[in-house]
Amino acid sequence: MELAGIGSANLRSIPVERARQMDLLALERAIEEDRAAGLHPFLVVATAGTVNSGPSIASKPLPISPVSVASGFPSTVRSALWLFSDELRAKFRGIERSSSLALDFHKWGHVPYDAGFLLVRERELHRQAFAQDVAYLQRTNRGLTKGETWPCDLGPDLSRGSRALKTGMTLRVLGTDAIGRSIAHTCILARYLGERLAGLNEIELKAPVDLNIVCFGIRGMGADDLKRLVLDLHEQGLAAPSWTMIDGELTIRCAIVNHRTTRKDIDVFAGLLSQRILRLGAT
Known part of the structure; x- marks a missing residue:
């Protein structure tokens, strides 16, 4: 869980141990300190699960609502596409109180890049934040320029691709x-992969496996060796993991998002790692 309080002249990131749980008292103190310094904090941003390592907040409610509501400014939650899953929705109780939700359909939603969306509770406040009144954009009550809300009223860009078309078609066809x-299936496979890797003495999981991401290291292999392993798997067409940094240490990262991935694929990947580890031990 990540939360950040944004002031008028600074951006505060409240520390979270391994992205697990927000310290509400620390957030409240940060708000009070900003206000005492003459700043005006206006937004709390939460990440429901992290892109880097994937941990969620387990079954604890999202902690943004009591602080943000009591403090009088809105909150937003990003990476919220899991709300389509009945199995995962219970993990993020409290999201219904947020002021907005950000959704990336080009990940779990299987929509080509780019396909990011924002759902807002207060439509008029959102429009007021971006609405442009310039000479070459004249509103009328009929014709092509008819209508009170234009694309430029909803964000900084006037010209944009038709994200809604490809996303709408995907939702209509798949549901x-x-x-x-x-989404739930990929999380089940991630937990299965975590269990397979935990059974190998040479492998160390670097973060809890809560959602669809598994991060791990291999004992006896440094950063260069891990990178070489990942790139070898790529070039051999066997698997496509990546790497990332957790607590300053390079780790292998497996993000499972493809609906076609199966337990057999996970078994094959775990087998490849076992073979590489055995060869490493032999040398």
């Missing part, structure tokens, strides 16, 4: 239930 099941 939210199918997408939700696919």
Whole structure:
């Protein structure tokens, strides 16, 4: 869980141990300190699960609502596409109180890049933040320029691709239930991979496996060796993990998002790692 309080002249990131749980008291103190310094904090941003390592907040409620509501400014939650999944929705109780939700359909939603969306509770406040009144953009009550809300009223860009078309078609064809099941399926496979890797003495999980991401290291292998292993798997067409940094240490990162991935694929990947580890021990 990540939360950040944004002041008028600074951005505060409240420390979270391994991205697990927000310290609400630390957030409240940060708000009070900013206000005492003459600043005006106006937003709390939460990440429901992290892109880097994937841990969620387990079954604890999102802690943004009591602080942000009591402090009088909005909150937003990003990476919220899991709300389509009945199995995962219970992990993020409290999200219904947020002021906005950010969704990236080009990940779990299987929509080509780019396909990011924002759902807002206060439509008029959102429009006021971006609405432009310039001479060459004249509103009328009929014709092509008819209508009170234009694309430039909803964000900084006037010209944009039709994200809604490809996303709408995906939702219409697949439905939210199918997408939700696919999301839950990838999380089940991630937990299965975590269990397979935990059974190998040479492998150390570097973060809890809560969602669809598994991060791990291999004992006896440094950063260069791990990178070489990942790139070898790429070039051999066997698997496509990546690497990332957790607590200053390079680790292998497996983000499972494809609905076609199966337990057999996970078994094959775990077998490849076992073979590489055995060869490493032999040398």
